[in-house]
Amino acid sequence: MPYVPNTDRDREEMLAAIGAASVDELFADVPNDLRIDEAIDIPGPLAELELVRHMRKLAAMNRTGEGVISFLGGGVYDCVTPAAVGHVTGMPQFFTAYTPYQAEASQGTLQSIYEFQSLVARLTGLPAANASMYDGASAAAEACLMAAGIRRRKKILVSATTNPALRAVTKTYLGSSDVEIVELPSDGGATDLEALREGLPGAAAVLVQHPNFFGLLEPVDEIGRLARESETLLIASVDPVSLAVLRPPGEYGAEIAVGEGQCLGSPVGFGGPLLGFMATTEKHLRRLPGRIIGGAVDCSGRRGYVMTLQTREQHIRRERATSNICTNEGLVALAATVYLSLLGKEGFHELALQLGSKARYAADALAAVPGVSLRFARPFFREFVIELPADASWVKRELSKIGIWPGLKCSCYYEDMENCLLVTISERHTRDDIDSLASGLEAILSAGGQS
Amino acid sequence: MPRIDPAAEWGADQLRAEPPALPELTEPEVVRHFARLAERNHHIDRAIYPLGSCTMKYNPRVNEDVATLEGLAGVHPEVEGEYAQGAIAMMYHLGRFLAEISGMDAVSLQPPAGASGELTGMLMTRAYHADRGDQRKIVIVPDSAHGTNPASVALAGYRTMEVASGPDGRIDVDELRRGVDGDTAAVMITNPNTLGVFETRIREILDVVHDAGALAYLDGANLNASLGIVRPGDAGFDIMHFNLHKTFAAPHGGGGPGSGPVGVKAHLTKYLPYPLASRDESKAQGYEYSMDYDRPKSIGKVHAVYGNFLVMVKAYAYILTLGPEGLRRVAENAVLNANYLQALLEPYYDLPYKGYCQHEFVLSATRQKEEHGVRALDVAKRLLDYGLHAPTVYFPLIVKEALMIEPTETESRESLDRFAEAMIAIARESENTPALVTGAPTSTPVGRMDEACAARELDVCSRDCD
Amino acid sequence: MSEGLKYTEEHEWLRIEGEEATLGLTEYAQGELGDIVYVELPAVGLELSPGDVLSTVESVKSVSELCAPVAGEVTEVNTALDADPAIVNKDAEGEGWILKMKLAPDADTSGFMTSEQYEAHTKG
Secondary structure, eight states: OTTOOOOHHHHHHHHHHHTOSOHHHHTTTSOGGGBOOSOOSOOOOOOHHHHHHHHHHHHHTBOOSTTOEEOOOTTOOOOOOOHHHHHHHTOHHHHTOOOOOSGGGBHHHHHHHHHHHHHHHHHHTOSEEOSOBSOHHHHHHHHHHHHHHHHTOSEEEEETTSOHHHHHHHHHHHTTSSOEEEEEOEETTEEOHHHHHHHOTTOSEEEEEESOTTSBOOOHHHHHHHHHHTTOEEEEEEOGGGGGTBOOGGGTTEEEEEEEOTTTTOOOGGGOSOOEEEEEOGGGGGGOOSOEEEEEEBTTSOEEEEEEOGGGSHHHHGGGSSOOOOSOOHHHHHHHHHHHHHHHHHHHHHHHHHHHHHHHHHHHHHHTSTTOEESOOSOBSSEEEEEOSSOHHHHHHHHHHTTEEOOEEGGGTOTTOTTEEEEEOOTTOOHHHHHHHHHHHHHHHHHOOOO | OOOOOHHHHHOGGGBOSSOOOOOOOOHHHHHHHHHHHHTTBOOTTTSOOOBTTTOOOOOOHHHHHHTTOHHHHTOOTTSOGGGBHHHHHHHHHHHHHHHHHHTOSEEEOOOSSHHHHHHHHHHHHHHHHHHTTOOOOEEEEETTSOTHHHHHHHHTTOEEEEEOBOTTSSBOHHHHHHHOOTTEEEEEEESSOTTSOOOTTHHHHHHHHHHTTOEEEEEGGGGGGTTTTBOHHHHTOSEEEOOTTTTTOOOOTTTOOOOOOEEEOGGGGGGSOSOEEEEOTTOTTSSSEEEEOOOTTOOOOSSSSSSOHHHHHHHHHHHHHHHHHHHHHHHHHHHHHHHHHHHHHTTTSBOSSOSOOSSOEEEEOHHHHHHHOOOHHHHHHHHHHTTOOOOEESOSTTSTTEEEEOOOTTSOHHHHHHHHHHHHHHHHHHHHOHHHHHTOOOSSSSOOBOHHHHHHSOOOSOOTTO | OOTTOEEOTTSEEEEEETTEEEEEEOHHHHHHHOSEEEEEOOOTTOEEOTTOEEEEEEESSOEEEEEOSSOEEEEEEOTHHHHOTTHHHHOTTTTTOOEEEEEOTTOOOOSOBOHHHHHHHHHO
8 A cells, every 4th residue: 555554464463452443443433424435536546657647648738848938927937946956955854844843853944944034134135034925925915914013004005016916815815804905006017106195194004016017117215215204114025036136125115025936946836836935124023924933052052043933923822823824835945045045146146137138138129029019118127018019819829829928918917908918038038039039929910810 | 138237227226236145155065055954854754753733744756756747847827728738637636636535515726725724714704604794703713723723713804712622622512502603603623633533523513503604614634534534524514624735745845835725515615716727528718627717706816826736736646646545544544553652652641532542642741740840842852862753742732741643644563663662761761860851852963942042132034144 | 929019810910109000920920931032011101991901921932911900001111121021030020020000090909919819819
């Protein structure tokens, strides 16, 4: 029997030691009328070879890998990951360990999370990070709840230029609280500052994304200044790779930074697992949700690490905990830690410059296609929006026939952005890849024939 | 491709003065660093990891392998459905398997962890009552429940009412009857509960809940004991969550990622998070499987995308490997192993709740504490010196000096014997050389940490290369 | 335990001097909590009704909430506890005081326990 070492003889001897006549007797507390008498109706068992064949067949029903040039992004990014990342996260000492409840036997996990927190702190310019959240969306939602608690105010401003998924999850999390979400409209692709000014009085927090969902840089200094004036907390949702070059949230007055860390060394994986990160000032450290690892010394003065400030958490404070989160994204956080350690200061900076350079090249190449234009005039980081002279769905369909996924259809999320595509650049893209997109697009548009 | 000038491209005022201070190391240095850290961890491949209610079972390696297939790990979530048929099909069928295993009607795989599943369940409870124009305020939770239960209840805007367990460790049905009324939105039950006992009167309990118009929620943390034996849906539960990283052998990863699907009965299907993997055998759209966003009564999204897909892949592979008979053997052997350990240890530690247990049992070190000054924490720390992991300690809260032990079915009899021998040796040490136990561990990379000092003088981020 | 102090069932002590009361956690309660790592202090000027949470005292693995035993206004808090919460362990009923309050005119100061009664209460 797979994965069950007991032999029939073991079972007999164990039953004798227990004093039970049969395994069935051990289930005597389960009422008879609830016992299943027929086998449940699921397939299997499969031998390992059969399973692998089946999984390969499923995998082959998805179109990925060689032969596809993808410009899909919008929060989940296809990053190039050094081979060593998978080898480290594949060490059983890491992936088969539980939450580090016994510190003395979990120093490896504890120290690696402490290093993750330290890296998040350096990226964001905020000194207190937690051990991870489910994804950037739930991190933003929890940040809103945290801010409402700190400010004791009942209104949260959320910019319409934040990722729609982030807004959807925030709405779910706040839906049953007495905190009201007010959406700020966009102006030229960035948060409308006039609407911000009007909304700020009485707001606990304003949530902006930088670079935003359209890839554009937000006027974060101005937003930070306005927020401070009304004692509103600025929550910045950031792309961690952008922080290699862009100013950290701690510098423009954000008191909480959150973001999606999947792009730090983890696969796109049909959208999960992702990696939420969250950092704040020392002042608000005790309000953070989730686990926090702290440095400590042992009884004989040796340096080590422990889970600290546990009184915030559900297993102690129960209904008054700062959050219900328990299981988090530990192994994905480890992948990010290894990834950032391998790229290093220079490599990470180079990555951001490459993304910016390729995005600029791609934007120019696409804007040169007759009829195609850039939707917004603001600076962008790794993705940008183009406006097509034709139906975006039709363009996507036509390009997919030659193995190109040109981007994300904006009208799925923004009604007024018909014929717009969000085009995302990956470090994987070559000049040929980008040229293929531009020439493919030009060919399709000039051939016309759409309905 | 031409290089951009960052100041010209992004604006000088948007740029940071210095790139962030990341380590500057070569690959061999990085790998050695993490390999050294790895040596400082206990893990399930090394020895038993008997944390109660955590279901630390062996993680089959083929599941890890298939989750790295390019055709699964490399699928972008924004790809058109027709190019992700394998991924959506896997989700659809995993949902059906879980529904069949649990006796529920529909399953959403979106919650990325158990606590997220609980929140999802509570939000659906709200939506259900709101639809009936009913503003209920209270969720009842037994005093033996996991801390996530009351925390999730609070996050969903409800108040928790705790009911005391009866002398046999089960829900006191009379007490419950007194607590439940027209203001009760739901009752959250863990079955088998955290003491490892099955709620024998579960039908009666659920009748009390339903008669008051409330919903019955099952915390599926302990589902390992029930696979192929009993189905929560048959007992009458309306909502439940699964922990794929416990029951279905996906690894815990030192804290995550997990996956906490939610199952419901038909009358609640419409409230499940959107989108939901669905199937159209007629292929009206030209393909069979799609993500259904058209769910107007849905509580919304609880994850940025579809949930922890690659964790689902591992659970799916596990279920197919075992099949119906294999899953039943999991439950049988998990329960057998727990009862065997309980029988071996009962003479040496207090066993507050007697009788056969399910997948786990709770001992108390009260005797050791009162007679020799050795606490449950000391027993736990001493186990580390034997190269074994400790049980969950001081939980459930209703047992003093609790040692909550869940061996799982993947431990061999030899491994159980080794654990029992260590526990018995520690009971003897507590009598004869208690200082050895209270001073443990001594063989681990560090000794007992000064947690009070760590909490007073907080150090949550390294400053050495700022 | 100290002479002249009043005690509550929630393990708080009070020293009432005219309109002013000093309040803290009892010696017994600090022993039960263990190493205290954090004391959350209220804002000066906060108006309290009986039962309002005025402070939380945390050890490594537990949290204890202190509720106002009488109505009044917070006039001073022991800021020394911010830097060194362990003072409560060392001298709970002296240097480890938590706050001072001005009693409301109608504050009900009857019904507290004497030190002997409190001692009997903790042993019961």
